[in-house]
Amino acid sequence: MRNFIFIIRRFFNLILFAVLEIICFILIAHSHTLQGDDIVSSANAVAGIAYKKQTDLFYYISLGKMNDSLLSENVRLRKLIDNYKTVDTLKDSAVHLALVNNDTTVHVVKYADYIYRTARVINNSVDGVNNYITINRGTSDGIARGMSVISGTGLVGRVEYVSAHFASILSILSIKQQVSAKLKDGTFKSTVWDNEKPDIFMMKDMPAEIKVRKGDSVFTTSFGNTFPPDVLIGTVTRGELNKKNGKQQLFLKPATNFRSLEYVYVLENVMRVEQKQLEDSAVKK
Amino acid sequence: MNVYFKNILRFCLIVILQVFILNKITLHWFTEPAGALFVPFVYPLFIILLPFETPVWALLFSGFLLGVTVDIFMTTAGIHACAMVLIAYLRTNVLNALMPRDLDEYMHQQPSIKNMGWVPFLVYSGFLILLHHLVYFVIESWSFSSFGSLMLKVVASFVTSMLFILAYILLFTRPNKIRG
Numbered sequence: 001m002r003n004f005i006f007i008i009r010r011f012f013n014l015i016l017f018a019v020l021e022i023i024c025f026i027l028i029a030h031s032h033t034l035q036g037d038d039i040v041s042s043a044n045a046v047a048g049i050a051y052k053k054q055t056d057l058f059y060y061i062s063l064g065k066m067n068d069s070l071l072s073e074n075v076r077l078r079k080l081i082d083n084y085k086t087v088d089t090l091k092d093s094a095v096h097l098a099l100v101n102n103d104t105t106v107h108v109v110k111y112a113d114y115i116y117r118t119a120r121v122i123n124n125s126v127d128g129v130n131n132y133i134t135i136n137r138g139t140s141d142g143i144a145r146g147m148s149v150i151s152g153t154g155l156v157g158r159v160e161y162v163s164a165h166f167a168s169i170l171s172i173l174s175i176k177q178q179v180s181a182k183l184k185d186g187t188f189k190s191t192v193w194d195n196e197k198p199d200i201f202m203m204k205d206m207p208a209e210i211k212v213r214k215g216d217s218v219f220t221t222s223f224g225n226t227f228p229p230d231v232l233i234g235t236v237t238r239g240e241l242n243k244k245n246g247k248q249q250l251f252l253k254p255a256t257n258f259r260s261l262e263y264v265y266v267l268e269n270v271m272r273v274e275q276k277q278l279e280d281s282a283v284k285k
Numbered sequence: 286m287n288v289y290f291k292n293i294l295r296f297c298l299i300v301i302l303q304v305f306i307l308n309k310i311t312l313h314w315f316t317e318p319a320g321a322l323f324v325p326f327v328y329p330l331f332i333i334l335l336p337f338e339t340p341v342w343a344l345l346f347s348g349f350l351l352g353v354t355v356d357i358f359m360t361t362a363g364i365h366a367c368a369m370v371l372i373a374y375l376r377t378n379v380l381n382a383l384m385p386r387d388l389d390e391y392m393h394q395q396p397s398i399k400n401m402g403w404v405p406f407l408v409y410s411g412f413l414i415l416l417h418h419l420v421y422f423v424i425e426s427w428s429f430s431s432f433g434s435l436m437l438k439v440v441a442s443f444v445t446s447m448l449f450i451l452a453y454i455l456l457f458t459r460p461n462k463i464r465g
Contacts, residue, residue: 013341017374020349024370027356027363028424050358054305 071118071263074152078116078265114228115268117141119149119167126258130176133157133169135264143167146226148267154232154255155179155220156264167266172201172233173258180223181233184216191218191233191252201234201252208248212239218252225275228267288336288393296331296351303328304358307449325445327453328355328365329417332373333410337384337391341377348373361425368420372413383409397458411447418443 008015119141123134137143139162149156149169157171172179178190181203187210191201203218216236222229234252241248307325332348352366359365380388380396383405391400398406418439426435 016342016345020370024363024367
């Protein structure tokens with residue numbers, strides 16, 4: 001027994017070394033199985049918190065870059081969605097699904113092709129009678145007068161003035177500009193804004209028999225050639241019956257938050273020039 | 286400053302330096318831009334800089350602890366700990382071979398360029414770092430099938446690590462006091 005203790009004391013360091021190395025190899029061996037890797041991994045609490053703190057710190061610094069990449073990604077996705085938006089000319093309805101090419105019973109035209117351009121809002125107002133938004137894109141980036149502008153959530157407005165590197169957008173918070181709108185059931189009416197708050201739009205003189213519920217979506221139409229169809233304008237917050245003429249007023253909450261607008265998309269309708277030419281020649285005759 | 290406090294502080298500093306800064310830098314050997322990624326390892330410096338008279342068992346435990354800490358952050362499960370325990374065990378022997386006197390005579394001193402001279406310190410730290418890298422990369426790849434690239438990785442990492450370690454030492458050593 002004394003000899004044993006003596007040996008242990010004499011080779012204590014070597015034994016400790018061997019034990020620690022064996023522990024290491026057990027850990028390594030564990031990590032090579034699927035069930036292992038739980039004890040020593042960055043998924044545990046301490047390392048997780050430390051890494052999270054670090055990521056939080058660098059997240060803020062890289063936010064700008066991240067935003068730009070997300071924007072370009074969004075543009076690509078919107079373009080993809082547009083490729084599936086076609087019109088079945090026989091049934092005269094918008095088709096939102098991919099159509100099989102060899103199906104000869106439907107005749108499909110792509111009626112509009114939109115080019116999306118991203119822009120950053122550099123000046124914004126919500127308190128005027130006609131509110132303008134300035135963006136950091138101009139003619140040098142392909143922006144032209146009359147292009148419609150949307151945000152990630154809904155309609156924003158229309159390009160009104162363009163310079164070489166900037167453009168001024170007349171937002172739909174304007175008494176000048178009425179937006180042709182439609183409800184889910186297809187009722188058309190234009191929305192107006194009575195310069196009270198940037199949070200309330202109205203649709204006046206709706207027939208009383210139309211049942212509208214709170215939360216119903218209101219979309220743009222393609223009438224007037226100003227805006228692309230089916231862009232969300234807002235949602236109905238309440239309806240009010242006007243006793244005098246028996247019609248109802250709808251109050252809308254805009255889908256775009258104009259107070260905190262950061263990025264917008266400018267839409268160029270590729271077919272618009274052709275359409276305009278045709279309509280103008282028809283008027284002349 | 287208390288020697289324990291000082292070393293605990295250095296432990297934390299080195300782990301933070303290694304995990305949050307150096308691990309984010311991936312270098313590559315300049316001849317093949319796509320291949321042989323590696324990370325410079327500075328954390329074995331903690332073992333290298335412990336005082337001369339530190340007993341072997343303390344070296345082993347602190348090396349194991351440091352290795353496991355780095356393992357936790359790098360999800361390498363014991364590989365760093367294994368290499369660290371090995372160099373912690375061999376440290377005393379290397380120092381004994383390099384130093385002219387017995388280690389117990391250097392009380393309250395730590396291995397440094399000032400105490401050992403440039404060449405012995407570089408040989409001492411270089412040997413331990415090279416051993417650490419060799420063990421680490423061999424266990425990591427766990428095969429000798431691509432022996433050439435493995436050795437390239439070891440040598441490249443060794444050179445970079447030594448550069449970083451020298452930078453660390455030159456940064457964090459107090460300049461010699463002027464003796465009057």
